[in-house]
Amino acid sequence: MEKIRAAILGSGNIGTDLMYKLKRSKLVPTVMAGIISGSEGLARARQEGLTTTSDGIEGLLKQRDSFDIVFEATTASAHKTHAPLIREAKKIAIDLTPAAVGPYVVPLVNLDAHLGEPNVNLVSCGGQATVPLVSALNEVASVKYAEIVATIASKSAGPGTRQNIDEFTETTARGLEKIGGASRGKAIIVLNPAEPPILMRNTVYGIMEDGDAKKIERSIEFMLERIKKYVSGYRLRANPLIEDMPNDNYKKKVTLFIEVEGAGDYLPKYAGNLDIMTSAAVKVGEEIGRHLLAGTWKKKSAGATL
Amino acid sequence: MEKEKRGGDTVTDKIFVHILDSTLRDGSHALSHQLTAEQVSRIAGGLDDAGVEMVEVSHGDGLGGSTITYGFSKQSELELLKAASSVIKRGKLAVLLLPGIGTKDDLKMAADCGAKVAQIATHVTEADIAEQHVGLAKKMSMDVIGMLMLSHMGSPEKIAEQGKLMESYGADVVLVTDSAGALLPHTVRERVGALRAALKIGVGFHGHNNLSLAVANSVAAVEEGARWLDACTCGLGAGSGNTPTEVLATVLDKMGYETGINLWKIMDVAENVVRPIMPKPVRIGKVSLTMGYAGVYSSFLLHADKASEQFGVDARDILVELGKRKVVGGQEDMIVEVAMMLAEKQKQSASH
Numbered sequence: 196m197e198k199i200r201a202a203i204l205g206s207g208n209i210g211t212d213l214m215y216k217l218k219r220s221k222l223v224p225t226v227m228a229g230i231i232s233g234s235e236g237l238a239r240a241r242q243e244g245l246t247t248t249s250d251g252i253e254g255l256l257k258q259r260d261s262f263d264i265v266f267e268a269t270t271a272s273a274h275k276t277h278a279p280l281i282r283e284a285k286k287i288a289i290d291l292t293p294a295a296v297g298p299y300v301v302p303l304v305n306l307d308a309h310l311g312e313p314n315v316n317l318v319s320c321g322g323q324a325t326v327p328l329v330s331a332l333n334e335v336a337s338v339k340y341a342e343i344v345a346t347i348a349s350k351s352a353g354p355g356t357r358q359n360i361d362e363f364t365e366t367t368a369r370g371l372e373k374i375g376g377a378s379r380g381k382a383i384i385v386l387n388p389a390e391p392p393i394l395m396r397n398t399v400y401g402i403m404e405d406g407d408a409k410k411i412e413r414s415i416e417f418m419l420e421r422i423k424k425y426v427s428g429y430r431l432r433a434n435p436l437i438e439d440m441p442n443d444n445y446k447k448k449v450t451l452f453i454e455v456e457g458a459g460d461y462l463p464k465y466a467g468n469l470d471i472m473t474s475a476a477v478k479v480g481e482e483i484g485r486h487l488l489a490g491t492w493k494k495k496s497a498g499a500t501l
Numbered sequence: 502m503e504k505e506k507r508g509g510d511t512v513t514d515k516i517f518v519h520i521l522d523s524t525l526r527d528g529s530h531a532l533s534h535q536l537t538a539e540q541v542s543r544i545a546g547g548l549d550d551a552g553v554e555m556v557e558v559s560h561g562d563g564l565g566g567s568t569i570t571y572g573f574s575k576q577s578e579l580e581l582l583k584a585a586s587s588v589i590k591r592g593k594l595a596v597l598l599l600p601g602i603g604t605k606d607d608l609k610m611a612a613d614c615g616a617k618v619a620q621i622a623t624h625v626t627e628a629d630i631a632e633q634h635v636g637l638a639k640k641m642s643m644d645v646i647g648m649l650m651l652s653h654m655g656s657p658e659k660i661a662e663q664g665k666l667m668e669s670y671g672a673d674v675v676l677v678t679d680s681a682g683a684l685l686p687h688t689v690r691e692r693v694g695a696l697r698a699a700l701k702i703g704v705g706f707h708g709h710n711n712l713s714l715a716v717a718n719s720v721a722a723v724e725e726g727a728r729w730l731d732a733c734t735c736g737l738g739a740g741s742g743n744t745p746t747e748v749l750a751t752v753l754d755k756m757g758y759e760t761g762i763n764l765w766k767i768m769d770v771a772e773n774v775v776r777p778i779m780p781k782p783v784r785i786g787k788v789s790l791t792m793g794y795a796g797v798y799s800s801f802l803l804h805a806d807k808a809s810e811q812f813g814v815d816a817r818d819i820l821v822e823l824g825k826r827k828v829v830g831g832q833e834d835m836i837v838e839v840a841m842m843l844a845e846k847q848k849q850s851a852s853h
Contacts, residue, residue, distance in 0.1 A: 342569045344834045349627060357629045361604045381568055384601040388626045389827035398834035400569045433841050448569075452838045 199484035202226040202286075204255055204277065205268030206236030206247075208462055209291060213266055213473045214240055215460035221481045225262050228255035239461075252277045259284050263487065264480055267292055270355060278314055287492075288314040289479050291472050293355075293362050301326045302478040303421055305374050310486060311494035315479060319363050320468035321345035321382055322370035323475045324397045324429075328451055329375030331418035336406035339445055341377035343367065343399050346385045348392030351466035360384060377401070395467030396432070397453040406447045408437045415451065425478040426471050428456030428464070515759035519705070519729045521555035521618070521646070522548050522746050524775060525585065526597050528737035530561035530800050531783055535575040538584035540778055546588035547774045548734065551766035553746070555618050557595040557731075558585040561739060561800060562831070563622065564596055564611055565603035570833050571800075579610060586615035593617040593644070600630045602831060605637050612641045621667075622648035622678065624829045625655035628663040635670040646729065647672035648707060650830045653683040653796050657695035664696045664704075674703040674729045679718065680830055682711030682740055682789075683796040686721035693725040705729025708744045710736055711793025713785055715744035716752055723758065734767070734775045735783065740792050740799025742783035747771040791817045795824040804833050808840035818843055 201222045203210045206229030214236075217224040227240035232249035240247045246261065248254030255265070265281050267274045267290045274294035281288045290296060297314030300306050304327055309315055317323060325343040332338050345367070356363060364382045371380030387393050403411075415435055422429050436450040455467030462469045486492035525541055541558060548556045558581050560566030560574050567574040574581075586594050595618035596611040608619060619638035621631045631647060638645045647667030649660055664675040677684075677692040684692070689706060696704045706722035708715035708731070719730050732749045736742035747770075750762040789802055797820045809816035822839045823832075 340569075344570050344831075346832055346834075354629075357627075358632055360600050360630045361633065364601065364604055381565075383568065383570060383831065385829065385831040386601070386624065386627050386630065387827065387829050387832070388624065393827075396835075398570070398838070402569075433838055436837065436841070450837065452834075 197488060198223045199264060199487055200225045200262045201264045201266060201480055202228065202255055202258070202262035203240070203266050203268060204228050204252065206231070206234045206240065207268065209469060209473060210266070210268035211236040211239055212461040212469065213268055213476060214243060214245065216458070216473055216477045217480070218243060220477045222264070222477070222484050226255060226258045228252065252280055256280060256284055259286070262286065264289060264483060266476055266480065282313050287483060289476050289483070290314060290316045291476050293319065293359070293366060295366070299370055299374060300479055301370065301374050302425065302475055302482060303327050303418070304330045306479060306482050311492055317472055317475055317479070318370045318374070319367045320347070320395070320472050321363060321367040321384065321397065323471045324395065324453060324455055324468070325367070325399045326370050326375040327418050327422055328399050328415065328453070329371050329377055329401060331414045332401040332403060332411065332449055333376035335403070335410045335414045336447070337404040338375070338377040338401045339404055340379050340402040341371040341375055341400065342381045342383070343371065343397055344383045344385065345468070346387055346393065346396045347468045348395070348465045349386045349388040350392045351395070351468055352386050392463070392465040394465050395455040395471070397455070399451040399453065401449040402440070402445050403447040403449060404445060408447075411435070411437055411447070411449060426455065426474040427458055428467060428470065430454055515757060517728070518723060518753055518758045518760050519554055520746065520750065520760050520762060521557055521595055521620070521729070521731045522553045522734060523557045523731050523743060524548070524734045524737050524746070525581070526557040526559045527561060527731075527739055527743050528733050529559070530739035530803065531737050531742065532778070532780060533803055534560055534567065534572045536581060538576055538580045541581045542584040542588050543774055544734070544770070545585040547770035549589045549592050551770055552761045552763045553592055553767070554761055555593050555595045556585060556589055557597060557620065558582055559597045563599040563603050564607035566599070578607070579614065582611055582614035582616065595620060597622060598634055599623070599831065600634050605634060608634060608637055609641070612643060616643065618644045618646065620646045620648055621672070622650050625649040625652050625663060626659060628666040631667065632670045635667065635672050639671040645672045646674045646676060646705070648676045648678040650678045650680045651796070651798060652677045652679055652692055653681055653688065657691045660692050661695040661699035664700050668700050668702050672702060674705055675700060676705040676707050676729060676731065677722065678707040679709055680798050681796045682709030682715065682793040682799055684718055685712070685714065686717055689718045689721045690725045693722045693727045697726045703728050705731070707731035709738065709793070709799045710741040710743065710785065711789050711799060716748055719744050719749055720752060720756070723753070723756070734771045735779060737775060737779060737783055738799070740802050741785040741789035745771070788816045788820065791820050795821050797824050798828070798830045800830070801833060801836060804836045808836050812840040812844040814840055814843040814847060
């Protein structure tokens with residue numbers, strides 16, 4: 196069967212981990228572009244049979260006939276420069292950086308609302324880890340307020356995240372609202388330096404207008420099963436805590452404790468926060484690929500987009 | 502040395518120690534963040550009149566802390582800050598922000614309300630998440646105090662390294678922050694000394710009284726060259742409370758330091774304004790003492806008490822387990838999870 200071909204822009208930890216995941220996916224990774232010729236990522240890509248270039252975006256675009264989708268695994272500022280060039284080359288960009296040139300997507304939740312977009316963005320690790328659950332709650336009853344606390348190992352937070360930590364909290368909060376469906380969202384991030392490094396943890400709170408506890412549990416379970424299919428180390432650490440609230444307007448408070456263990460493809464297992472980004476990227480790529488092959492990767496008629 | 506003065510209305514050549522009163526911020530923990538604008542206005546006004554240089558008003562977990570995780574505030578920070586700002590005439594309004602919880606927008610809101618001092622706090626090893634917030638506060642002409650929380654978890658060398666980061670971002674002062682009330686006078690000295698040796702900017706200390714050492718530790722810090730101290734009137738604060746402002750001012754006066762605080766007036770504020778709003782006396786109970794012993798973030802106290810009641814497990818067991826898991830400030834969400842896990846274990850061992 197014909198497969199959609201993928202290029203990886205960025206040969207760092209994320210790009211390299213992504214390559215291993217793509218090798219197992221419904222896509223075929225064909226090219227990796229970096230900017231450091233001796234980088235380990237490029238060497239590993241060559242070993243895996245990919246064409247490599249250390250000339251960055253220029254080198255990548257010389258290979259334009261050998262890929263359909265570009266995974267951007269560099270930095271937000273680099274992607275802002277790359278995005279128009281990728282678009283000109285008529286390739287689809289899946290952006291793992293916080294650049295947010297294109298709309299935010301969370302697989303399983305809102306990709307269908309962005310069919311035909313030339314550039315999609317993956318929100319944040321916290322968003323990928325929590326938005327599907329908020330969305331699952333919102334399917335049962337209206338979520339008035341969603342709050343998440345993402346705790347990640349200090350070692351898994353790079354300088355980019357650290358220098359702009361507000362980007363995480365703000366982007367994730369908007370994701371809880373716009374994609375998860377909460378009327379209001381709040382996100383908190385905590386870095387924990389414990390050794391050995393802790394796995395990524397997320398606590399998700401939902402204040403709901405109503406909701407039958409059984410239905411809530413079923414909806415969460417159903418979503419969990421589907422998430423696990425593309426993030427194998429995603430699990431609940433404890434049973435959902437569903438409490439009645441005394442206030443008349445808000446009937447239920449739901450607390451979910453999540454842990455994300457990475458697959459350990461290239462990134463360490465504790466870095467579930469990075470793994471969920473590369474996993475979600477692959478999932479989005481596969482979905483886009485499916486649409487491309489079926490000829491349905493097209494914008495719906497005007498007015499139909501959400 | 503002349504001793505007859507009662508407070509800071511006279512100019513002296515004594516060494517000045519800057520006091521930040523955090524009753525309306527750290528004290529907010531002890532009130533489960535239920536402070537009203539009316540209380541804020543009375544307390545801030547009293548503190549200002551007593552000559553307190555900096556009066557801090559924020560949610561206990563800093564700006565933007567009003568959440569399920571840390572407890573919702575009764576009134577918005579905007580209302581509380583405005584209430585304080587309108588009564589502070591001599592001193593400066595201060596706020597706290599923890600990067601990861603509060604954002605730059607929260608800091609801008611506070612500056613618009615008249616805040617002149619920003620305490621920016623990170624875990625002792627994570628100062629580099631504070632760069633953008635320190636930078637913004639400086640840009641808005643605020644004084645910036647960098648806080649290295651849970652300082653007992655960092656060696657003096659680590660603290661010096663992280664303090665230098667804060668300094669490089671533009672902080673004016675760095676505080677050894679004993680969030681767990683776990684430091685002892687000599688471990689305070691080592692940390693303050695390391696910062697003093699490494700930094701050109703001011704150094705200070707923020708204490709908690711879990712081991713009944715808040716005042717003693719503050720004294721040790723001052724003797725080691727710290728010139729900025731945090732305190733709370735009546736000791737109202739997280740865990741067993743903070744260094745009591747009225748006691749600290751009195752002790753520093755006896756030691757021959759100047760704080761600008763009028764002793765009679767601060768004692769009156771403590772007795773007449775703050776004490777009446779305290780739901781219960783701040784004291785060293787078995788749970789808060791365990792915090793100092795196990796080195797757990799003092800803000801966890803009431804959350805651990807609540808989880809202990811809800812799930813029927815000893816709050817001390819929750820804290821010790823949290824200590825084992827090396828949780829840091831901000832991980833209040835772990836308290837319920839650990840309590841649930843311990844309750845499950847209890848159930849299993851009971852059925853065997």
